[in-house]
Amino acid sequence: ETGVTQTPRHLVMGMTNKKSLKCEQHLGHNAMYWYKQSAKKPLELMFVYSLEERVENNSVPSRFSPECPNSSHLFLHLHTLQPEDSALYLCASSQDRPASYNEQFFGPGTRLTVL
Amino acid sequence: DAKTTQPPSMDCAEGRAANLPCNHSTISGNEYVYWYRQIHSQGPQYIIHGLKNNETNEMASLIITEDRKSSTLILPHATLRDTAVYYCIVRPASGTYKYIFGTGTRLKVLA
Numbered sequence: 037e038t039g040v041t042q043t044p045r046h047l048v049m050g051m052t053n054k055k056s057l058k059c060e061q062h063l064g065h066n067a068m069y070w071y072k073q074s075a076k077k078p079l080e081l082m083f084v085y086s087l088e089e090r091v092e093n094n095s096v097p098s099r100f101s102p103e104c105p106n107s108s109h110l111f112l113h114l115h116t117l118q119p120e121d122s123a124l125y126l127c128a129s130s131q132d133r134p135a136s137y138n139e140q141f142f143g144p145g146t147r148l149t150v151l
Numbered sequence: 152d153a154k155t156t157q158p159p160s161m162d163c164a165e166g167r168a169a170n171l172p173c174n175h176s177t178i179s180g181n182e183y184v185y186w187y188r189q190i191h192s193q194g195p196q197y198i199i200h201g202l203k204n205n206e207t208n209e210m211a212s213l214i215i216t217e218d219r220k221s222s223t224l225i226l227p228h229a230t231l232r233d234t235a236v237y238y239c240i241v242r243p244a245s246g247t248y249k250y251i252f253g254t255g256t257r258l259k260v261l262a
C-alpha cells in the first residue's frame with residue numbers, strides 16, 4: 037500500500053457516458069498528478085495540481101476534466117471519450133519542496149475501457 | 152522525450168545480482184537520477200535516487216559514474232517478485248513537476 041487509493045479499479049464505459057475517476061492520498065502531500073499509460077507506451081503526464089491549483093496541463097483533450105477540491109482528493113471527469121482513450125490511468129502524489137527531490141507515490145490505477 | 156537510454160529487456164537468475172544500466176549523457180549539474188519500477192498493471196514504485204554519490208537503501212544500490220553520464224541500479228539478490236519494468240529518470244530537484252518516463256528495462260527474474 038502506497039497511501040494513494042484510486043477508485044474504481046476497473047471501468048468500462050460507452051463513448052456517450054460520463055464517468056469520474058477518484059484518487060485520494062493519505063500522506064499529507066501537497067501535489068497530485070494524473071498520468072495516462074496506454075498499451076506499450078510510456079507513462080504520459082496529463083495534469084498536475086500543487087496546493088489545489090492546476091500547474092500543468094499537457095495538451096490534454098477537453099473531454100478529460102480534472103478537479104482538485106482539496107489537497108487529499110483528485111478527480112478526473114470523463115465525457116464523450118474515444119476508444120483510443122482506453123488505458124491505465126494513474127494518480128500520484130508528492131510533497132512539493134523547493135530545491136529538494138520529490139518522490140512520487142502512485143496509486144494502483146484505474147483500467148479504463150471505452151467501447 | 153526521455154533523457155535516458157535503457158536496454159529494453161534483461162534476464163537475471165533468482166538469487167543473483169541484477170545490474171540495470173542507464174545512459175544519461177546529457178544530464179545537467181542540477182539533475183538527479185531517479186529509479187522507479189512498475190510491476191505488471193500496478194502503479195510505479197520509487198526505488199532510489201542520487202545526484203553524484205553512490206546510494207544504497209533497503210531495496211537497491213545506485214552507482215553513478217564520476218562524469219554522471221551513466222548509472223547502474225543494482226538489486227543485490229533478485230527474487231521473482233522483482234520482475235518488473237525499471238525506469239531510469241533524470242530531473243532537476245526543483246522548477247518542474249515532470250517525471251518523463253521512457254520505455255524502461257523489462258527485467259525478468261528466472262527461477
